[in-house]
Amino acid sequence: MSSNGGLGIPQPNLMPALQSQAKRTPSHQWYLSRLIHAATLAVTLVVWFWLIFTFPDLWSNPSTRFSTVCNGATVYGLLVTIVELLRTQSAAALAAESAEGATVAVNNLNAVKEISECQMLIDVALTGIERDGAVNPSHLVKITRIYGAEFQNELADDGSVHRKNIAYLESYSSASAKVRASGATQLNGRLISMSEHLAASASNKTTGIR
């Protein structure tokens, strides 16, 4: 990366994208708090005592007392199980979501790397035009390959600037070396336009992640 710095290529800051992954807290999923078990116990006990006071028969002899205590324990156990099930499902969903986000981030990182390389090649091409008026066609081939891959959707439209930029560079590559040496019109402008498109695309990739 440091070798790119000298050419004045903006290095995108990827940290915000990665940090935002960690910031997502499931505040809306109440059952994820560990206090929920205490709350369930409290509710169960309140209902249990209310039942005993309302229906004294439940506490009339040792047999019914035993069965009332057991029923209360069973209901609490059932509630704990349901809550734990919800928590497990939710944790799995969160893990899947995070993994998906990480995949997108990694894919974007790779794309941004390609874009940086393409921008570097455009800078080299512009330097070549400045120095001896011509560009090495092998650079243009790489530029059109990465640029074309990046803007596939735009290339489907035969009137888009992206499509014209590629066709223009290809017309340059197809000319003989002697004709190319005589200089090209607009080539600088086209390359700068492509560099701008790539910069905008890289910027979207690094800030567009949730």
Next chain:
Amino acid sequence: MIPTALRQFMTSLLPATEERKVEWANGAVPNTYYCSHKSYDLHLNYNYDEDAETGFYWFRIKNGDQDVTFSVLGGEGDFNFMNNLAAAVRVNASKLDLKISDFFD
């Protein structure tokens, strides 16, 4: 020469160019022209071969991964047709035909 399978296409391309059903643009260097139409990209170059001491036309048809090029050398039977096509393409790319009607105004 023009490949036989593409002869019909090239014959239809000339009136389409003259009638502006397709739009050509000037390429990066003189005597290069390109046309983006639907999923197709067409390229037409005129070059001079110094060894053979003859001019030649280079034509490319690109549609995604499909990419075909052919050349028409001076002296070949198709060269006159390519001259006519190139003239139509130059006019189309320059958009001169859209303005020249004001010449006699």
